Amino acid sequence: MASDLMRTARDTGPRPAGTPKAARAAWVLLGLNVLGSAGAQTIFPIPRSLIQMVTMGSLVAAFTLALAVNVGLRIRASSFLFLLTLLLVPSLISSVSLEAGFGALFRCGRLMLFVATLWLLSRWWDGGLGFVRTHIRMYFVVLMSVVAGLAISPGAAMPDLYGGRLVGALWPLTPPQIGQYTAVIIGLAVLLALGRRTGWRAAMVVVVPSLALLLLSHTRTATVGMLVALVLAIGSLLLTSAAARRFFTWAVVGGTVAAVVFASALQAWFLRGQSTEYLTSLTGRATVWDALLDAPRTLTERLFGTGLSDKSFGGLPIDNSWLAVYDEQGLVGTAVVAAMFLILGGVALLRPPSLQRACAIFLISYVGISSYTEAGLGDASAYLLHLALAASLLAAPSGDTHLPTPAVPRRHVPRWARRLT
Template identity: 55%
Template sequence: MLSPRDAVADQNFLGDPAPRLLGAVWTLLVINTLGSQGADTIIPIPKPVAQIVTMGAVVGAFLLALLINPRIQLRPSAYLLILTLLLVASIASSVRMESGYGALLRCFRFTVFVATLWLVTRWWHDWLALVRHHVRAIAAVLATVLLGLVISPGTARPESYGGRVVGAIWPLTPPQVGLYSATVTGLVVLLWLGNRTTRTSMLLLAVPAVGLLLLSHTRTALIGLVAGLAVALLSLASTSERARKVFTRAALAAGLAVLVVGPALQTWFRRGQDDLSSLTGREKVWDALLAAPRTVSEQFLGVGLTNKSFDGLPIDSSWLAVYQEQGYMGLALVVAFLATLLAVAALRPPSLARACALFLIFYTIIASYTEAGLGDASPYLLNLFLAAALLATGARSTPRPEVRT
């Protein structure tokens, strides 16, 4: 039993409970990272309108965060400090106007995004609330994908994307659908293992999410989900018999699946392509980007924030996108915040919060090879912020076992 002095200290450490408006702040941050371009939708959404919605969402999130945190109480964060330095590098590269006025608008969005994350650090102690807000917001996005698939299957699985599922309500690309599906699946499975949600809630969220992931045919998302969950379960194996059983059964099931449905899996991974070595044409863009002549300043600071394309084609790599936009300085900062998160995770004792953080970190690292998003406001930076919050809880603040979702 805690002494009165220890109880007061523990209460100060934990802080006040997360307000209800925090869920609205987080939802607006998720909306901001949805992007404004993708497949055709059932009701056409002009790109300027989509941009206004996403830009307005981050501004709204910032104002709401100020409303619930008027004294601007912040928690120290190495991740956010390095991310702020990346923002400064982005502004320094963008003010030279090599990428036009759009770079300055992206810098403004990135600035408001980072400032909002700093304001949210006040409630890092309530990590379970943050995870639930994240799952609910992303599940709502996936619900719009399911709704579009039901209303207009042809629009939701267009021939232009090879029949892969897209967002027919809001313009979402197959990789985005895969990212959100994998994130929801991984987190709810881990929450169920940690007795923080019911089996029914887990199945209601994970089963449709896995279905959308398979329909999106996003190979990176599937690999990231499997690898991230494997690392998370291994991190819990030493302290959780349930995690050990799930890991063993999952490994046996995976081995059996490879033997029984191996040809079907191979067909799914190929997506009708004869050669996977070129990564669906990505290497041509990557080679052209690396071969392009650059000044010393462009090598060091990049050309400023862009729409993550080169010569009109998507870069589809976080590392090359950061090199293009923020140069070697940006690459060094991205490596720094990823290394910091991994180092902190290695030092934390086994816990559910640490397992969720490891899942998010490893998924992001795997996805960064073929998806852009580590150098600008994106779902990946939001996932890493949540991982930082989970790791910041340390070993002291462990929420009571709960089963609501």
């Protein structure tokens, strides 16, 4: 697309060749696979078996499409993908015992196919922004389905079961999922605007409705994670970008004024009607965490876990990626996941300042913060897809795929749909 080649006068360096549409479609199918099948009651009841058929079918389709577009099996070396593949070892060792049931083997197969698809797509991991734009568009479409559900049936979209928090009324999405998707695309859209890969008018088309949905979802972890990750990402651009310095200054001033003027409203939103004692116990999560850590385990279970499950313990959600990985893949799996963050973080720190590096820092930081109250780092999930996107941004450009870059006047602002897709 011509819009994918949009650059500013200051951005005159070589640009990697565009990502094929089939590869971007495979990425979208991976995103569909990790949307999940459990959530709120939808306006039109959808059998869970049908949802699982759609999500699993999308994974098979993603692998098939990636294989078709990369029939030569050309891949790029990636420490992140190597570690993700290594994570399959404790997953298989713990799952073959069937302690977690046959579902553990099914989840292992799903993770294997997920990782294999990422390996096939790694051919186009060249530090370009093609997958970033696809990521934004994909989750923006998902969020528009949430908006449609809210418009059709506000009661179903904000049920009492979830304390009046926004859920997916057309597709079963939980408030934390909505918070996660909104936080990620807000951060990426802001960074693209700061890097002049899109205009602020276009970015606001994504940011404003997403911010409204984030507030309606009352997701504290996503909000805090987004703000901290954006500070770190923009901070990485301060020395080289005047736009980043101006935005950071105005954001600090505006945030301080808003915190003073709307202090009581912000406190009420953050507490969500809960007591401070309940909040300090992380809304009851600490009870599950303590029980998980105190449970007796054999040496094999400590090393390799009990097998991939539904991320629950004693019938209650674990809601912590590190404890979930420890429970399912043991200390070995926990060490592998920690190595992923160390490798990605280390590479990001060693890269020179750039928009790609800032986007990667944002994604790594956001996933790291969210991992404290959300599970998903040990299995096929949106969090692993975010980290895969960060890995693609940190990859060195291919030496034989550079194209000349046309300069575009700074004042030129094309339509938003052609700049964020």
